[in-house]
Amino acid sequence: MSRFLIGIDLGTTGCRSVVSDELLNILGESYHEYELIHLSENEIEQDPEQWWSLVKLCVREAVKKSGVDAGRIAALSISSQGISFLPVDCNGSPLRNAFCWLDTRAQSQTKSILSHFPESKLFTETGKRVSAGYVLPKILWLMENEPGTYEKTHRFLMAGDYINMKLTGRYCTDRTMASGTLLYNINTNDWSDELLSAFDIDGRKLPELVLSGEIIGSIRPEIAAELEIPCSAAVVMGGQDQKCSAFGAGIDRHTITASLGTACGMLKKMDYPFADKNMAIPCFSYLFDRSWVLEAVVSTVGASLKWLKGISFQETAYAQINEEVEKLGDTNVMFFPHMAGAASPHWRAEARGCFLGLSLSTKPADLALALFEGIAFQMRRNLEAMPQMEETEALRIFGGGAKSGVWCGIIADVTHLPVNVLETTETAALGALMLAGKGLGICEDNLVNSKIRKTYAPSFEKQSYYDAVYGKYCRTEDKLLEAYAY
Numbered sequence: 001m002s003r004f005l006i007g008i009d010l011g012t013t014g015c016r017s018v019v020s021d022e023l024l025n026i027l028g029e030s031y032h033e034y035e036l037i038h039l040s041e042n043e044i045e046q047d048p049e050q051w052w053s054l055v056k057l058c059v060r061e062a063v064k065k066s067g068v069d070a071g072r073i074a075a076l077s078i079s080s081q082g083i084s085f086l087p088v089d090c091n092g093s094p095l096r097n098a099f100c101w102l103d104t105r106a107q108s109q110t111k112s113i114l115s116h117f118p119e120s121k122l123f124t125e126t127g128k129r130v131s132a133g134y135v136l137p138k139i140l141w142l143m144e145n146e147p148g149t150y151e152k153t154h155r156f157l158m159a160g161d162y163i164n165m166k167l168t169g170r171y172c173t174d175r176t177m178a179s180g181t182l183l184y185n186i187n188t189n190d191w192s193d194e195l196l197s198a199f200d201i202d203g204r205k206l207p208e209l210v211l212s213g214e215i216i217g218s219i220r221p222e223i224a225a226e227l228e229i230p231c232s233a234a235v236v237m238g239g240q241d242q243k244c245s246a247f248g249a250g251i252d253r254h255t256i257t258a259s260l261g262t263a264c265g266m267l268k269k270m271d272y273p274f275a276d277k278n279m280a281i282p283c284f285s286y287l288f289d290r291s292w293v294l295e296a297v298v299s300t301v302g303a304s305l306k307w308l309k310g311i312s313f314q315e316t317a318y319a320q321i322n323e324e325v326e327k328l329g330d331t332n333v334m335f336f337p338h339m340a341g342a343a344s345p346h347w348r349a350e351a352r353g354c355f356l357g358l359s360l361s362t363k364p365a366d367l368a369l370a371l372f373e374g375i376a377f378q379m380r381r382n383l384e385a386m387p388q389m390e391e392t393e394a395l396r397i398f399g400g401g402a403k404s405g406v407w408c409g410i411i412a413d414v415t416h417l418p419v420n421v422l423e424t425t426e427t428a429a430l431g432a433l434m435l436a437g438k439g440l441g442i443c444e445d446n447l448v449n450s451k452i453r454k455t456y457a458p459s460f461e462k463q464s465y466y467d468a469v470y471g472k473y474c475r476t477e478d479k480l481l482e483a484y485a486y
Contacts, residue, residue: 106138
């Protein structure tokens with residue numbers, strides 16, 4: 001008798017649910033967006049109850065659209081945005097809104113952390129530079145600014161952890177999510193007692209660690225009734241969305257996966273916890289034993305394009321924007337996509353995005369082309385900071401931006417690497433399905449289900465053109481980042 005799987009992708013601005021058979025053929029899906037809560041330039045929050053209500057809605061709709069017998073749903077798993085987290089009480093109820101990973105309010109707390117530990121030591125142990133985006137600085141902010149909330153906190157849960165808790169009642173997380181907290185040692189694959197002790201954080205407030213692909217438990221009967229699926233369905237530990245996406249995209253030692261979603265995460269698989277001496281590229285524990293990934297990040301990619309569309313193109317469809325960019329060919333405008341600070345390899349939280357080279361003849365298409373190029377340039381800067389690039393044969397690109405042929409072509413020309421676009425752009429949900437299948441024993445760690453739809457090969461002529469533009473771009477960016485230091 002056929003069994004069916006559910007994969008849930010709880011992203012930064014939207015929730016997707018997909019239903020598949022045991023061969024991972026997608027039978028039905030549902031997607032709904034939600035808004036971030038912008039309290040100020042640095043304070044960005046999310047409503048956890050909205051996470052939960054959209055998960056329930058998307059699951060019900062996906063199952064209905066799939067036409068499968070809901071009673072045969074055997075397992076589900078969650079791919080989730082990382083770092084965003086919230087405190088919950090002993091009943092699992094939120095004590096406040098969640099801190100979004102884009103929130104950078106804890107700037108003074110990062111200085112406090114560095115007064116206790118050299119950044120090189122922290123990087124070696126956690127794989128991360130100190131950044132206000134991570135969980136540790138925000139917990140310290142909460143202890144200082146909302147001490148009552150901290151005292152009432154039973155557990156700190158990230159987005160996927162919260163949904164798993166609602167489903168099963170269990171407070172747990174996986175290695176990929178824990179790796180983004182700045183409280184996790186990637187060498188021992190455990191919470192860091194040294195860091196917890198240094199900042200007087202009660203380690204009992206952190207969730208239990210469970211390996212991705214392992215069954216957490218069954219769905220609570222009352223929740224199964226709301227979801228309209230059987231309570232016998234296994235809830236399988238998922239992972240952070242970039243890692244689930246890489247898994248779904250078929251990451252290996254010769255391929256770097258890159259998402260063109262709200263942010264761009266570029267992942268390179270390693271068989272040891274690599275400590276970059278320049279502290280440019282973070283390292284995370286991966287989904288499975290004896291594997292790690294380097295993850296370079298451009299923080300605002302799809303988010304920048306959505307912003308630009310809203311102020312310059314309004315009702316224009318993304319496909320039409322691509323057509324206008326393709327007709328334009330080139331531009332004198334440059335875009336620096338640091339709309340929420342500069343992430344890797346720069347690590348300048350105070351930086352901000354900007355366009356340079358504007359004139360009275362500048363058109364909206366110039367801005368869009370500059371945006372595509374600027375993000376491609378940031379991707380190249382990150383690739384140049386990664387080790388063992390001689391092993392890399394191609395980029396595997398997915399996410400909403402992968403639908404833009406002109407953008408993928410620019411990335412190939414700028415990076416000098418073939419860009420493989422996959423048949424499915426939603427590999428995070430696919431990765432979650434694969435983990436659900438792994439929990440049932442029907443998927444393996446090295447399974448590659450994504451097929452290449454199209455390859456964009458670098459153009460020699462365009463490579464030469466972009467090499468010159470890239471040199472100018474880097475020199476200009478370095479001066480801009482230096483200016484932000486004052």
